[in-house]
Amino acid sequence: MDSKRRDFLKIAGLTAIAGIAAPSAFGTLLKGEANASSAPAGGHGPVAPTGKRYGMVIDVRKFTENPELANQCISACHTIHNVPDFGNKKDEIKWIWVDSYEHVFPENTQYKRPDALKGMPILTLCNHCDNPPCVRACPTKATYKKKDGIVGMDYHRCIGCRFCMAACPYGARSFNWRDPRGKDANGRPFIKEINQKYPTRMRGVVEKCNFCTERLAIGQLPACVEVATPTKALVFGDMNDPNSEISQVLKTSFTIQRNPAIGTHPSLFYII
Amino acid sequence: MIEKALKGSTGYWVWMLFLLSIMGVGGLCYVQQFNYGLGITGMSRDVTWGVYISQFTFLVGVAAGGLMLVLPYYLHNYKAFGRIVILGEFMAIAAIAMCLMFIIADLGQPMRALNVLLHPTPNSMLFWDMIVLNGYLFLNVLCGWVVLQSEYKGIKYPKWVKPFIYLSIPWAVSIHTVTAFLYCGLPGRHFWLTAILAPRFLASAFAAGPALLMIIAMILKRTTRFDVGREAQDKLVTIIGYAAMLNFFFLGCEFFVAYYSQIPGHMHTLDYLFWGLGHGDQVFNNLVPFMRASVIMGLAGIGLIFVSRAKQCDGLLVLSCLLIFIAFWIDKGLGLVLGGFVPSPMDYVTEYYPSAQEIGVTAAVWATGAFILSILYKVAISVKLEKEV
Numbered sequence: 001m002d003s004k005r006r007d008f009l010k011i012a013g014l015t016a017i018a019g020i021a022a023p024s025a026f027g028t029l030l031k032g033e034a035n036a037s038s039a040p041a042g043g044h045g046p047v048a049p050t051g052k053r054y055g056m057v058i059d060v061r062k063f064t065e066n067p068e069l070a071n072q073c074i075s076a077c078h079t080i081h082n083v084p085d086f087g088n089k090k091d092e093i094k095w096i097w098v099d100s101y102e103h104v105f106p107e108n109t110q111y112k113r114p115d116a117l118k119g120m121p122i123l124t125l126c127n128h129c130d131n132p133p134c135v136r137a138c139p140t141k142a143t144y145k146k147k148d149g150i151v152g153m154d155y156h157r158c159i160g161c162r163f164c165m166a167a168c169p170y171g172a173r174s175f176n177w178r179d180p181r182g183k184d185a186n187g188r189p190f191i192k193e194i195n196q197k198y199p200t201r202m203r204g205v206v207e208k209c210n211f212c213t214e215r216l217a218i219g220q221l222p223a224c225v226e227v228a229t230p231t232k233a234l235v236f237g238d239m240n241d242p243n244s245e246i247s248q249v250l251k252t253s254f255t256i257q258r259n260p261a262i263g264t265h266p267s268l269f270y271i272i
Numbered sequence: 273m274i275e276k277a278l279k280g281s282t283g284y285w286v287w288m289l290f291l292l293s294i295m296g297v298g299g300l301c302y303v304q305q306f307n308y309g310l311g312i313t314g315m316s317r318d319v320t321w322g323v324y325i326s327q328f329t330f331l332v333g334v335a336a337g338g339l340m341l342v343l344p345y346y347l348h349n350y351k352a353f354g355r356i357v358i359l360g361e362f363m364a365i366a367a368i369a370m371c372l373m374f375i376i377a378d379l380g381q382p383m384r385a386l387n388v389l390l391h392p393t394p395n396s397m398l399f400w401d402m403i404v405l406n407g408y409l410f411l412n413v414l415c416g417w418v419v420l421q422s423e424y425k426g427i428k429y430p431k432w433v434k435p436f437i438y439l440s441i442p443w444a445v446s447i448h449t450v451t452a453f454l455y456c457g458l459p460g461r462h463f464w465l466t467a468i469l470a471p472r473f474l475a476s477a478f479a480a481g482p483a484l485l486m487i488i489a490m491i492l493k494r495t496t497r498f499d500v501g502r503e504a505q506d507k508l509v510t511i512i513g514y515a516a517m518l519n520f521f522f523l524g525c526e527f528f529v530a531y532y533s534q535i536p537g538h539m540h541t542l543d544y545l546f547w548g549l550g551h552g553d554q555v556f557n558n559l560v561p562f563m564r565a566s567v568i569m570g571l572a573g574i575g576l577i578f579v580s581r582a583k584q585c586d587g588l589l590v591l592s593c594l595l596i597f598i599a600f601w602i603d604k605g606l607g608l609v610l611g612g613f614v615p616s617p618m619d620y621v622t623e624y625y626p627s628a629q630e631i632g633v634t635a636a637v638w639a640t641g642a643f644i645l646s647i648l649y650k651v652a653i654s655v656k657l658e659k660e661v
Contacts, residue, residue: 160380
């Protein structure tokens with residue numbers, strides 16, 4: 001074989017390898033879970049279904065009818081997940097909380113709107129985005145997206161860089177600024193009663209709602225949903241299953257999402 | 273060669289002891305932070321990055337600024353930078369060391385820092401930042417040291433180091449580009465979400481880095497026999513002046529886009545930084561005096577730096593470099609990072625004030641950087657003076 005031919009074959013081989021490897025390397029880089037090309041123009045619309053995708057409908061009307069309900073949901077979640085209460089805003093950790101309409105939907109700036117909307121308390125939590133910016137930002141894969149659409153956290157891998165908190169467009173993430181297992185000056189523990197079935201965290205790591213992935217694994221509903229079930233204020237399920245309750249609700253009701261324009265594809269839907 | 277750092281005047285030793293004492297006090301602050309958690313700082317749920325990350329961002333620029341000396345000298349064979357180029361390379365080493373220390377200081381779990389290597393994640397810009405920063409540190413240590421050692425031995429530097437020097441040129445651009453990408457790829461943070469962020473970072477870096485170098489060079493001119501030379505000085509003025517002008521041009525572009533488009537998210541942070549942000553019945557403006565001072569000092573610095581050259585006045589040169597350096601330190605080391613968190617994605621305004629411990633740690637990292645820089649410069653200048661006399 002003459003040297004020219006050998007060189008040619010070498011180059012051809014390398015080109016072929018590069019051709020095969022480059023798209024996949026690029027794909028890894030962009031972490032293309034939400035395949036951009038399959039989304040309709042603008043990238044704001046639905047993405048073609050693949051496997052399970054858990055979602056939640058929050059019917060705000062039901063919460064208005066039952067003013068106590070939201071706090072019951074919050075307390076159920078925070079008790080089960082050992083979420084500490086530091087009693088101040090600076091150190092605050094919250095997985096699910098109530099905020100006013102103006103803060104949950106700051107992009108909605110109607111000139112006039114129903115009086116009831118003014119300061120209306122609205123339950124909110126992690127959006128479990130289909131295209132989560134926090135997962136893109138995390139340098140250690142301590143936050144990751146599972147196949148069922150849930151965005152999870154590995155508290156033991158998190159280095160506490162808080163890049164995910166800067167990346168989250170919904171303020172859903174909290175950081176353990178101090179030891180959550182500790183006590184305040186009066187000897188009151190930050191976690192009132194420890195639930196042995198769920199790990200407590202250590203200081204210096206980020207945490208957030210996990211859609212109760214540990215409860216789903218044993219066939220239970222998320223804690224907040226369980227509390228709200230009698231009122232149907234929260235509907236949870238697989239949005240890719242056309243027969244699921246959530247699919248039916250989403251088909252028959254007009255819902256809104258928090259800041260959908262930025263292409264995150266949230267999995268929370270609100271009925272106002 | 274390193275033994276040169278162990279011999280010095282009383283002034284040298286007093287300076288080093290002064291730095292060590294700051295490092296000691298700051299070290300104690302860090303112990304406190306390590307034991308209590310990051311809650312000891314002024315950071316909060318809404319403002320999750322504070323002075324540590326903003327100093328880091330600014331210092332990446334100082335490190336990248338070395339490029340403005342390496343490029344003309346090695347790529348364009350601009351001989352006048354012969355004496356100053358080593359100062360640029362060594363300043364990059366000290367700046368990157370500070371960057372790495374600030375990142376470690378900012379981690380909630382510093383003992384887990386190596387998770388970034390154990391679980392490499394190419395979709396995270398922080399992963400790439402780790403690679404480019406450490407790579408740049410390595411390149412500058414290698415190139416700076418090898419070239420200086422050759423000079424020490426009285427020979428020309430070996431040929432094999434040339435590719436590394438050439439590599440360090442685009443690498444310098446990459447460190448500040450990737451650092452900008454940390455911010456400008458985040459949806460929902462309008463202030464950072466601008467394609468011009470990386471160019472603006474580079475422009476301010478190419479002004480602030482050489483400005484600091486010029487200040488140090490002038491101090492050395494006073495305290496030692498080491499003079500970088502008039503031609504190098506004058507050329508640096510051109511570089512600093514134009515880079516600073518570019519930065520303000522880019523800043524102007526930001527203002528135009530925000531205020532002409534009238535998109536609230538784009539205007540809010542600029543309002544907060546430069547005019548005060550009315551929110552509810554309160555006005556939030558704790559950074560306004562700093563940001564306004566930054567613009568005034570920056571523009572004044574640009575004017576004065578050219579006057580200083582025309583008049584060949586070293587005092588004015590130092591003043592103008594100081595103005596430019598402080599202007600860009602405020603712009604990037606304060607406003608850029610802190611401003612991005614105001615208002616929060618849920619439209620809350622939380623103002624941030626660093627705690628005493630946080631300031632202590634920050635001062636200690638700066639002192640450590642100055643300590644490293646002093647050692648490196650002591651060695652470099654001793655070698656240079658010894659060989660030239």
